[in-house]
Amino acid sequence: MNGWGVFSTLRVFDGVLFAFERHYARMKRDAALLHVPFAMSAAELKKTLLSLVNANRAFNATLRVAVVRNQGGAFEGPNINREADLIAFTADLADWGHGVQLTYVPNGRFGACRFAGAKITSWAQNLTWNEEAHHRGFDEVILLNEHGHVSECTSANVFALHGNQVSTPPLATSGCLPGITRAVLLEELTSSEFTFGERELTPADLASSDQVFITSTTRDLLPVLSVDGKSLRQNPPALDRMREQFRAFRAAYVASHAHKKEMLA
Numbered sequence: 001m002n003g004w005g006v007f008s009t010l011r012v013f014d015g016v017l018f019a020f021e022r023h024y025a026r027m028k029r030d031a032a033l034l035h036v037p038f039a040m041s042a043a044e045l046k047k048t049l050l051s052l053v054n055a056n057r058a059f060n061a062t063l064r065v066a067v068v069r070n071q072g073g074a075f076e077g078p079n080i081n082r083e084a085d086l087i088a089f090t091a092d093l094a095d096w097g098h099g100v101q102l103t104y105v106p107n108g109r110f111g112a113c114r115f116a117g118a119k120i121t122s123w124a125q126n127l128t129w130n131e132e133a134h135h136r137g138f139d140e141v142i143l144l145n146e147h148g149h150v151s152e153c154t155s156a157n158v159f160a161l162h163g164n165q166v167s168t169p170p171l172a173t174s175g176c177l178p179g180i181t182r183a184v185l186l187e188e189l190t191s192s193e194f195t196f197g198e199r200e201l202t203p204a205d206l207a208s209s210d211q212v213f214i215t216s217t218t219r220d221l222l223p224v225l226s227v228d229g230k231s232l233r234q235n236p237p238a239l240d241r242m243r244e245q246f247r248a249f250r251a252a253y254v255a256s257h258a259h260k261k262e263m264l265a
Helices: 020-034 042-056 124-135 180-187 203-207 236-256 258-264
Strands: 005-013 061-069 084-091 100-105 140-144 150-153 157-162 165-168 195-198 211-216 220-227
Touching: 005 020, 020 042, 020 061, 020 180, 042 061, 042 084, 100 124, 124 140, 140 203, 150 157, 150 203, 157 180, 157 203, 165 180, 180 195, 180 211, 180 236, 203 220, 211 236, 220 236, 236 258
Parallel strands: 100 140, 100 220, 165 195
Antiparallel strands: 005 061, 061 084, 140 150, 157 165, 157 211, 211 220
16 A cells, blocks of 8 residues: 555566566665565575466566565554565566657656665556656656756656767666666667767757667667657667667577576476
């Protein structure tokens, strides 16, 4: 009832939990920040989630996992002995289309908040913004922080391409979530063509960019076609090359963890 928990959304690719270590580390960090008991080791959680993948035959799917705190607060249910519950389920992959049309939400994130960037199960604000956007004919929203700078979407990070520089809002000040796909682009992709980094972005920066795209575990790299009805410049060849680099990294990760699929036989 309190939404006192943390969660993550993973991509199951050929029976492999892509970037599992990153998801686990983020959940452990957020759980400590929010005082959510999280005793499972990485190996224990991975084994449990793989058993779910096997049971559901969800070898190419989306997997949502949450750790929810049971005790504490004014309205605690009776006779609950477990400090926390692990909840997980799989779902089919979504078709996000060829691009998204977004709208701005002022003051949607507070970058100075102690809990900014934590992926928590109290998600009602994001769902409300998303629903309102859909009613107005948009696919998603771009949340601005208290300074009017770009933070993130409700469930995706934002990137902008200027020349060969690919920029995304900084974790320290923007209030955005440290997305896993975001981290892979910043930390793992090495390219002589593109330079990935953090910097503050404004709506004017997005309007002047060569390509705006959003990233998430379920979307990979998805172009932003327009914001508030104003079309943005598109650079499909550049975005395709970034996609290829990301997918090559994912393929290498899956190949290196392929032996884990034996657990699913």
